[in-house]
Amino acid sequence: VLQNTPMPALQLPDVTLSLYEIDGGSADYDLKLELVEAEGELFASLQYNTDLFEAATIERLHQHFEIALRRLLAAPERRLADLTLLTEAERALLDEWNATTRSYPTSASVHGLFEQQAARTPDAIAVVFEAQRLSYRELNTRANQLARHLQQRGVAQRAPAEAHVAICLDRSIEMVVGLLGILKAGAAYLPLDPNYPHARLAWMLADAQPALVLTQQAIAATLPTEAEIVCLDADWPQIAMLDGDNLPDSTSDDSAIYAIYTSGSTGQPKGAINTHGGVRNRLLWMQETYDLTAADRVLQKTPFTFDVSVWEFFWPLITGAQLIVARPEGHKDNGYLVDLIEREGITTLHFVPSMLSLFLAEPDLHRCHSLRRVICSGEALPAQLAARFFERLSAELHNLYGPTEAAVDVTAWSCAPDDKRRSVPIGHPVANTQIQILDRQLNRLPVGVPGELHIGGIQLARGYLNRPALTAERFIPDPFSQTGGSRLYKTGDLARFQPDGTIEYLGRIDHQIKLRGFRIELGEIEAALREHEAIREALVLLREDRADDPRLVAYVVENREPRTKNLGDESEAGSRFLVLGSPLREFLAQRLPDYMIPSAFVPLDALPLTPNGKIDRRGLPAPDAEQPDRKQGFVAPRTPTEEVIATLWAEVLGLKQVGVFDNFFELGGHSLRAILLLSRVREVFRVSLPVQSMFEATTVAALAELLINHEEQPGKIDKIARLLQRIKQVSPDELAKNLEQRRKDGQRT
Structure with a gap:
């Protein structure tokens, strides 16, 4: 004024x-x-x-x-x-906070560190997968044999290593052998999820042009590639005949260790190439900070197409701890995770915060008494969730932050039970890493002022595979470093320094999002939608119309006269929204991973615009929760089992009622809600179903039939459902009296 x-x-x-x-x-x-x-x-x-x-x-x-x-x-x-605007005192303070230089007493490659550990403790158990166990000696021998086989098949050692070997496997001991074998052969690994759509796998293989593809016989037949294939099951008798001693290692700090593809804003994923020197720094900092010992058991449950898996695999293997590998899809089943933690004595594991929230709701959490530390990353950790963690578990909780382009994590914060902060910081830079908060002109910003977070230091990736222009755009010269050739990575994340030197994450400066730990460029989904001949315009948003339940919503404008009618006949009963859902989901499922498929589709005559002609994102309507995508009319539950399941669905989806033929995903369901639903089903019916079953049994009727097929005793599911129906009709006072009488009579409740 x-x-x-x-x-x-x-x-x-x-x-x-x-x-x-x-x-x-x-x-x-x-x-x-x-x-x-x-x-x-x-x-x-x-x-x-x-x-x-x-x-x-x-x-x-x-x-x-x-x-x-x-x-x-x-x-x-x-x-x-x-x-x-910086004062000299603030400039000195920022320099002090970024004074992270640390000299580690080794220059070995990551697989070289594993070899050193194998020499120290050859007979100790290195890796466990269900009933299989390998000692450090056995794991090292198998990896060496595979490395020699890969070299014989044309993977030559180079410096820096530019050969990439794709690996497409389900989680198993063979996966661990494969990763180590690729590194020992002098190549970088390219992880491919066998569950990815055929078109996505084909694009990645064509882009990366791997020297070989490492897989299993059952998966090999489905791979869209002309590259040479090595099958770890069918070819193993031949591989096992090779020498098992360590190979010469010509790996340098700048040698590529892996290329992990992330979502791309242009419509295609991009592969970030990380180096041995960066990953080694990340692992040695982690060991110095958290001190893993031979008594520790580290759970590997993150899909290996995501960078958190890197430390899950290699940190225990270079420190003498045990690597416990979860079964395929086991990371989505919290009941299984509780059993595994108790059975194997897991001490260390990772959760994205949204999955941690579901895990903390498990009724049997008291069985996880072996847990020593839980590490969170992948999305913002809410303060309320951290507080709930300490109410339910006695383990340590650590909040880490970092992009795929910087060897997994670059900042860390240890949470405390008595911390009253309104938000959980992402902490301080890790060893040999610098964090700069800059404005658009690359000026350093004062304490408390938001700006784009830039990362410098040894952990930066080399860049993007076959994308020199994008690499130059995102990896820029570091104007604050005295070392020639130093770079900064522009993260696109909004953050600020706090007065105590901690960093607060504030969100994004663009339209990239993190959803349930998955990094998603909304532009890639929009590009996939526009490939459909019946779609003229498309826009995708992350909406949180229900508290703590973000979901993807697609807004589409149809072509008035598509070449063929692929979205159904608009003369059918119901709105266009009802017609759009399933066909578009099926279309996207052929191109995108399931976590990138929107939960709802909203048809528009045109995308709303602001007065200056830009898309008005705030003016986009929320999907109508009470008018879900129902191809058929509402059909009420016909059996007690269907009635109980329909009630559970309605609670999880936030709907008033659910019909027996309504599709879970067309009602707004997604993988996190599926996990929550199956957890409720397990509590009620005492039957554990894998999350994948929700993608196969997508209706109440189908899930009821699946449950009955999995019951241990014929009629047990129906008996439980009828009992719940009777309990529902009894008043609370009558129920309490009945339970008390059963206890007096010594009967089980």
Whole structure:
């Protein structure tokens, strides 16, 4: 507020009067800067709401405002974009927070570190998968034999290693042998999920042009590639005849260790190439910080197409701990995870926060007494979830942050039960890593001021496979480093430094999202939708219309006269929304992983625009929860089992009613809701079903039939359902009396 209206002069004989503003003790606004012009001078005051701002924050704001005024007055021609607000004290503080130099006493490759550990503890158990166990000696021998076989098949050692070997396997001991064997052969591994759509696998294989593809016989027949294939099952008798001793290692710090594909905004995924030096730094920092021992059991459950799997695989194997490998799809089954943690004595595991929330709801969590540490990353960790963690578990909780382009994680924070912060920080930079918070002109921003998070240091990826222009755009020269050739990676994440040096994550500056730990470029989904001949325009948003339940929603504008009618006949009963759902899901399922398929499709005549012609994202309507995509009319449950299942579906999906032929995913379901639903089903019927069953039995009727097929005793499912129906009809008082009487009679409740 600028007050430049002349104040009325008060005239009294022989008296000089000055105006003095009285502080009313309350703020008119959350934050107000008032400038008063009087007698040729400007007087300024800052008024703020103490419920929202701390005094130190306002003091910094005052300093930065004064610096801006002084620097502009000293150089009036200066552009505001070139104005820096840092004080010298803040500049020194930022340098101090980024003084992370740490010299580790080894220059070995990642597989070289494993070989050293195998020499120290050859007979200790290295890896466990269900009933299979391999010692460090056995694992090292198998990996060496495979490496020699790969070299004989044309994977030559180079420096730096540019040969890529694709590996397409389900989680197993063979997967661990395969990863180590590829590295020992002097190549980098390219993980491919066998469950990915055929078109996506074909694109990745064509883009990467791997020297070989490592897989199993059952998967090999489905792979869309002309590359040479090595089958670890069918070819193993031949491989096992080779020498099992360690191979010469010509790997350098800059040698590629893996290329992991992430979602791409242009419509195709992009492969980030990480190096041995970066991953080694990440693993050695982790060991120095968390001190894994031979008594530890680390659970490997993250799909190996995601970078968290890198430390899950290699951290235990270079420290003498045991690597426990979860069964395929086991990471989606919390009941199985509780059993596995108890059975194998798991001490260390990872969760994305959304999955941790479901895990903490498990009724048998008390059985997880072996847990020592839980590591979170992949999405923001809510403070309420951290507090709930300490209510249910006695383990440590660590919050890590980092993109695929920087060897998994670059900042870390250890949570505390008594921490009262409103948000959980992502912490401080790890060893040999720098974090810069910059504006668009690459100026360093003061403490408390949001900007784009940039990463520097040894852990940066080389860049993107076959994408030099994108690499140059995202990996830029580091203007703050004294070392030639240093780079910064532009993350696109919005963050700020806190006064204590911790970093607070605030979101994104673009349309990339994190959903249930998956990094998704919405533009890739939109591009896939526009490939459909009946779609003219498409826009995808992440919406959170229900608390703590974000989901993808696609808005589509149809072509008025598509070449062929692929979306159904609009004359059918129901709105176009009802027609759009299933065909579009099936179309996208041929191109995208399941986590990228929207939960709802909303038809529009046109995308709404703002007055300046841009798409008005805020003007897009929420999907109508009470008018889901139902191809058939509502059919009520016909049996007690269907009635119980329909009730569970309605609770999980937030709907008033569910018909027996309604499709779970067309009602707004997604993988996280499927996990929650199957957890409820397990609690009620005492039957465990894999999450994959929800993709096969997508209706209440189909799930009821599947449950009956899995019952241990004929009629057990129906008996439980009928009992629940009777309990539902009994008043709470009657139920309590009945239970008390059964206890007195010594009967099981």
